[in-house]
Amino acid sequence: MRAPEPLRGLRVVAAPTVLDALPWPxxxxxxxxxxxxxxxxxxAGTELVGALVEEEAGFVGWWFTPAELHxxxxxxxxWPLPAARPALAQGLVAGVPAxxxxxxDRVLLFTAAAYAxxxxxxxx
Amino acid sequence: xxxxxxxxxxxxxxPYEPGDTVAVALLRAGEHPMYGGTxxxxxxxxxxxxxxxxxxxxRTCQTPGREGLAVNRHPPTGPPPWHEPAERHFAVxxxxxxxxxxGAGDAxxxxxxxxxxxxxxxxxxxxxxxxxVVAIYAGPTLIARTPEGMLHLxxxxxxxxxxxxxxxxxxxxxxxxxxLTARAAQQLHAAGVDLxxxxxxxxxxxxxxxxxxxxxxxxxxxxxSVAAVVTSERGTERTTPCDTVILDLGRAPxxxxxxxxxxxxxxxxxxxxxxxxxxxxxxxxxxxxCAGIGVDALESVWARGFNELELVKRASLVGTGTCQGAxxxxxxxxxxxxxxxxxxxxxxxxxxxxxxxxxxxxxDTHLDAFRRTSLHDEHLAAxxxxxxxxxxxxxxxxxxxxxxxRAVREGVSLGDVSTLGKFVVSGPNALEFxxxxxxxxxxxxxxxxxxxxLLLNERGHVIDDGMICRxxxxxxxxxxxxxxxxxxxxWMRDWIETWGLDVLLLDRTMSLAAINVxxxxxxxxxxxxxxxxxxxxxxxxxxxxxxxxxxxxxLSFTGEASFELHHPVxxxxxxxxxxxxxxxxxxxxxxxxxxxxxxxxxxxxVIIGMDTELDTTPRRLGxxxxxxxxxxYFVGREALLRTATLPDxxxxxxxxxxxPAPMEGTPILSDGSVIGHVTSSFGSPTLGQAVMLGxxxxxxxxxxxxxxxxxxxxxxxxxxxxxxxxARA
Numbered sequence: 001m002r003a004p005e006p007l008r009g010l011r012v013v014a015a016p017t018v019l020d021a022l023p024w025p026x027x028x029x030x031x032x033x034x035x036x037x038x039x040x041x042x043x044a045g046t047e048l049v050g051a052l053v054e055e056e057a058g059f060v061g062w063w064f065t066p067a068e069l070h071x072x073x074x075x076x077x078x079w080p081l082p083a084a085r086p087a088l089a090q091g092l093v094a095g096v097p098a099x100x101x102x103x104x105d106r107v108l109l110f111t112a113a114a115y116a117x118x119x120x121x122x123x124x
Numbered sequence: 125x126x127x128x129x130x131x132x133x134x135x136x137x138x139p140y141e142p143g144d145t146v147a148v149a150l151l152r153a154g155e156h157p158m159y160g161g162t163x164x165x166x167x168x169x170x171x172x173x174x175x176x177x178x179x180x181x182x183r184t185c186q187t188p189g190r191e192g193l194a195v196n197r198h199p200p201t202g203p204p205p206w207h208e209p210a211e212r213h214f215a216v217x218x219x220x221x222x223x224x225x226x227g228a229g230d231a232x233x234x235x236x237x238x239x240x241x242x243x244x245x246x247x248x249x250x251x252x253x254x255x256x257v258v259a260i261y262a263g264p265t266l267i268a269r270t271p272e273g274m275l276h277l278x279x280x281x282x283x284x285x286x287x288x289x290x291x292x293x294x295x296x297x298x299x300x301x302x303x304l305t306a307r308a309a310q311q312l313h314a315a316g317v318d319l320x321x322x323x324x325x326x327x328x329x330x331x332x333x334x335x336x337x338x339x340x341x342x343x344x345x346x347x348x349s350v351a352a353v354v355t356s357e358r359g360t361e362r363t364t365p366c367d368t369v370i371l372d373l374g375r376a377p378x379x380x381x382x383x384x385x386x387x388x389x390x391x392x393x394x395x396x397x398x399x400x401x402x403x404x405x406x407x408x409x410x411x412x413x414c415a416g417i418g419v420d421a422l423e424s425v426w427a428r429g430f431n432e433l434e435l436v437k438r439a440s441l442v443g444t445g446t447c448q449g450a451x452x453x454x455x456x457x458x459x460x461x462x463x464x465x466x467x468x469x470x471x472x473x474x475x476x477x478x479x480x481x482x483x484x485x486x487x488d489t490h491l492d493a494f495r496r497t498s499l500h501d502e503h504l505a506a507x508x509x510x511x512x513x514x515x516x517x518x519x520x521x522x523x524x525x526x527x528x529x530r531a532v533r534e535g536v537s538l539g540d541v542s543t544l545g546k547f548v549v550s551g552p553n554a555l556e557f558x559x560x561x562x563x564x565x566x567x568x569x570x571x572x573x574x575x576x577x578l579l580l581n582e583r584g585h586v587i588d589d590g591m592i593c594r595x596x597x598x599x600x601x602x603x604x605x606x607x608x609x610x611x612x613x614x615w616m617r618d619w620i621e622t623w624g625l626d627v628l629l630l631d632r633t634m635s636l637a638a639i640n641v642x643x644x645x646x647x648x649x650x651x652x653x654x655x656x657x658x659x660x661x662x663x664x665x666x667x668x669x670x671x672x673x674x675x676x677x678x679l680s681f682t683g684e685a686s687f688e689l690h691h692p693v694x695x696x697x698x699x700x701x702x703x704x705x706x707x708x709x710x711x712x713x714x715x716x717x718x719x720x721x722x723x724x725x726x727x728x729x730v731i732i733g734m735d736t737e738l739d740t741t742p743r744r745l746g747x748x749x750x751x752x753x754x755x756x757y758f759v760g761r762e763a764l765l766r767t768a769t770l771p772d773x774x775x776x777x778x779x780x781x782x783x784p785a786p787m788e789g790t791p792i793l794s795d796g797s798v799i800g801h802v803t804s805s806f807g808s809p810t811l812g813q814a815v816m817l818g819x820x821x822x823x824x825x826x827x828x829x830x831x832x833x834x835x836x837x838x839x840x841x842x843x844x845x846x847x848x849x850x851a852r853a
Contacts, residue, residue: 058692
């Protein structure tokens with residue numbers, strides 16, 4: 001498994017309705033980690049009233065094509081992937097806590113940087 | 125018929141014929157896979173297991189004969205010999221299905237056809253087609269063994285059509301060879317195996333030459349192999365000489381899988397769903413052939429009060445052997461019913477229902493994932509011996525823990541404390557939340573200040589500790605122990621929801637790294653790297669160190685002036701290297717946990733989980749000062765109020781004694797009796813004696829105790845710098 005790339009952005013914690021209403025500029029990928037927790041990949045410098053906003057540098061990830069995902073990752077996932085696209089899925093990948101951002105033409109596998117070595121060791 | 129090939133049994137070459145399983149070939153040769161016991165040849169019992177090609181407990185009745193196969197019978201007593209397993213990769217295929225039917229007999233095929241008519245997508249699995257389902261887990265997910273490896277199949281629903289097993293005889297002599305169930309006899313007859321003089325107890329199997337015998341089964345007679353069967357009719361026993369006894373004693377559902385699938389979307393059909401009558405309660409003989417448990421053993425445990433099926437199982441081990449109760453369950457239930465008047469429900473089954481190897485069981489499973497800090501490679505490059513602590517890899521030492529200790533006490537040292545739990549709490553109710561969460565009065569922590577705090581559960585027991593740093597009127601940074609961070613998050617979220625508070629909580633544990641710069645020259649080092657304004661003891665501020673944005677917390681776990689630099693994980697290596705470079709002339713070196721544990725012990729600081737127990741209260745730790753009972757409410761307050769008036773015979777105390785430090789865990793004795801144990805110990809070079817923390821669990825607490833055969837003195841910590849002047853310097 002190749003080295004991951006760092007993923008930088010903003011971590012935004014707020015009431016779900018606040019997060020629902022947030023507009024993000026083009027190029028920012030809003031990854032909803034929990035109803036009240038959002039990782040805005042590629043975002044910077046935003047301040048929001050009523051929200052807890054922190055710079056986030058704790059994630060790393062790998063971009064795959066759907067075919068690469070199928071060949072290298074899927075056999076290490078024993079839970080069903082969502083059918084809809086785009087979708088964020090979370091669970092163990094090869095026994096490592098990880099997340100998948102699934103779009104029609106590419107997939108981001110990402111995890112906490114602290115776990116990256118485990119995925120590198122465990123995935124082909 | 126000519127032999128299709130040969131295999132070996134206990135080193136002797138034996139032929140097998142086309143279609144033979146190993147068991148059939150053995151019986152054809154006049155051998156028995158286990159020397160004795162009734163054979164079902166259907167995979168239900170454990171009476172044909174042997175070592176096959178180095179793997180023990182293989183069902184020879186389910187193992188096709190193959191050229192060169194090495195079959196060795198298990199020893200009559202004791203476990204089979206251990207063989208170092210060959211390194212082998214077991215592949216795992218994962219799949220998803222709509223409806224899975226397990227068992228391709230009549231009932232299974234009918235269920236599959238009906239489901240397909242209803243538009244379901246059906247997957248039909250059968251052991252006869254080399255897909256042997258061995259377990260069902262939540263999901264629901266089944267685990268099956270196939271020639272290509274293990275199959276993990278998740279489905280919306282399962283239908284179990286696993287049929288019924290034949291009842292085995294339980295009476296004296298039932299471990300002899302020459303006993304067959306009716307279906308086994310049919311199978312052997314069809315394979316051309318000579319059964320000799322065969323008699324049948326119960327309904328004789330169609331097409332098998334045998335003599336029916338009437339009456340109730342009493343015992344089998346013979347030495348090694350059956351020579352006669354004794355039956356009873358109208359009070360008269362009759363002995364019938366024979367070579368083979370064929371037994372049709374009834375059926376029992378083959379329900380392993382359904383018994384392990386309780387609560388899952390599983391439907392049972394066919395014979396597997398039938399409630400068959402139980403056999404007569406056994407009065408003698410071996411009930412559980414797999415584990416060699418006799419009726420006398422059941423009577424023994426029953427007499428000692430184990431009067432339920434699950435208790436009988438645990439106490440006698442009946443049903444815990446190779447067949448997991450398939451053969452003995454009906455008899456044990458009948459035996460209990462005979463005593464209680466009611467047949468108990470069958471006991472729960474647990475995976476696996478069939479013997480699988482450890483390789484198969486662990487196929488494609490992984491060890492727990494252990495986190496690395498962003499400084500992991502720096503530690504390795506510095507010669508660190510890494511070890512696992514609280515879910516992280518951490519440096520235990522860098523080759524000389526005493527040199528690391530001295531660097532802290534005399535100069536400056538770095539510790540990687542990135543693993544600490546780190547949380548941000550904000551929102552309109554943040555203060556109210558923390559007031560409820562912690563036993564300290566959080567409202568008195570001023571902005572820019574911090575405080576050590578215990579975390580208690582509702583019983584007033586200490587579950588974690590850490591720092592509360594106030595950054596604003598409604599913004600706080602909290603730290604927790606490395607091992608406690610995960611639980612702390614759940615704990616906090618649970619209380620926020622329970623109290624219905626408007627609080628925002630963010631776990632920064634893996635987003636922020638932290639380096640502890642500690643030692644009398646720590647401030648000097650930080651000043652060199654641009655931190656001109658430095659926090660005083662128990663203050664914190666935001667600043668830049670070597671150009672890296674840091675949240676600088678001034679505290680002390682080591683007993684020396686300490687600055688924790690919390691910073692983004694992707695800047696950690698840069699900061700670490702800058703600190704080491706700038707401190708080279710100060711003798712800087714990193715310290716590992718071994719040194720840290722010693723340093724904090726000299727200060728008497730406890731480590732939650734190491735020095736504490738599950739029911740440790742602040743009082744037992746001598747840390748009442750960390751609890752403000754004037755607060756109207758906090759988690760654990762009611763329990764502390766109630767227990768405050770009760771006598772308490774437990775104290776964590778400091779201990780000192782001359783000489784080397786004893787091992788942690790060493791018993792503490794008083795008047796020759798064990799009254800506690802040592803939780804932490806260190807031979808302090810600074811103090812010239814061993815210092816310890818340990819539990820005393822008998823009041824009144826003595827002033828002197830015996831540890832490791834020496835006299836130790838109970839001494840209130842801290843042992844080092846009791847006024848705390850160095851930490852505040």
